[in-house]
Amino acid sequence: MRPVHRLTHAYDETLALGAAFAGVLKRGDAVCLFGDLGTGKTVFVKGMAKGLGIRSEKVHSPTFTLMNIYEGRIPLYHFDLYRIRAEDLFGLGYEEFFYGNGITAVEWSERLEALLPRDHWHVLLKHAGDDARSITISVRGESLRARGLALAEKL
Ligand SMILES: Nc1ncnc2c1ncn2[C@@H]1O[C@H](COP(=O)(O)OP(=O)(O)OP(=O)(O)O)[C@@H](O)[C@H]1O
Numbered sequence: 148m149r150p151v152h153r154l155t156h157a158y159d160e161t162l163a164l165g166a167a168f169a170g171v172l173k174r175g176d177a178v179c180l181f182g183d184l185g186t187g188k189t190v191f192v193k194g195m196a197k198g199l200g201i202r203s204e205k206v207h208s209p210t211f212t213l214m215n216i217y218e219g220r221i222p223l224y225h226f227d228l229y230r231i232r233a234e235d236l237f238g239l240g241y242e243e244f245f246y247g248n249g250i251t252a253v254e255w256s257e258r259l260e261a262l263l264p265r266d267h268w269h270v271l272l273k274h275a276g277d278d279a280r281s282i283t284i285s286v287r288g289e290s291l292r293a294r295g296l297a298l299a300e301k302l
């Protein structure tokens with residue numbers, strides 16, 4: 148797949164991209180977000196929530212809780228691996244979510260890359276000066292290949 152690349156210039160544009168992206172998601176999908184502090188991972192997840200019919204104000208990085216669950220058209224499971232340890236994830240029974248019936252969004256995926264589902268949507272965010280963010284979406288794994296190819300037409 149050729150990765151889909153977008154440059155956003157404001158919070159609202161990243162929110163809108165996340166919402167549009169949610170339109171291609173299905174139950175059981177995992178979305179792994181990569182990128183430095185403040186690149187907009189949480190904003191993108193807020194957009195995904197909006198696209199799934201969840202009030203985006205409900206979405207906050209699960210910093211003190213290990214994960215958040217938001218009920219929408221499809222439930223959204225929100226993880227942030229910034230401070231989490233592998234044993235915390237195991238204690239949580241994370242596989243029930245990662246391989247469950249909802250959609251999983253994982254911030255700071257680079258922290259525990261070995262535990263990510265092999266097949267996932269890969270979202271890389273980078274600072275691109277002031278309020279600009281470079282956002283690249285691609286897929287990993289055979290099961291998402293066809294949907295990855297169709298992504299460009301849908302965003
Ligand atoms: N184009 C943009 N897209 C998204 N956020 C932007 C943009 N321009 C500026 N911002 C600001 O950047 C910040 C992004 O914060 P956000 O919490 O989403 O980052 P994050 O990647 O989740 O960080 P963390 O690693 O701390 O979880 C917000 O304060 C937002 O207002």
Ligand SMILES: [Mg+2]
Nearest residue numbers: 188189208254
């Ligand atoms: Mg965040």
